[in-house]
Amino acid sequence: MKVTEPQLRVLRILADEGTPRGGLSAFEVARFMWPDSDGWKKQPRRHDGRAGGLGATMPMKAGTILNRLWTRELVGKGAYVWSITDAGRSAIGCDT
Secondary structure (H helix, E strand, C coil): CCCCHHHHHHHHHHHHHHCCCCCECHHHHHHHHCCCCHHHHCCCECCCCCECCCCCHHHHHHHHHHHHHHHCCCEEECCCCEEECHHHHHHCCCCC
């Protein structure tokens, strides 16, 4: 299966920013992916009609990409932390 451009961006972010810190959370990945997005200013609605968290959908979008990479074993996940695997490094052409 081909790796999409957003998935490649996430892999590069994890390789560059996540490796020194041992990984990144979905929130941190979302901040790197879309730092200036208007999605951070939107407030979704919960199922009961009340207001949700400000920018709450952004980490969920990043989590969707991360989970798809995890099912392909290109990233690993720990307790709320995602890190790039050796297979993920080879997918982006990174040798280290």
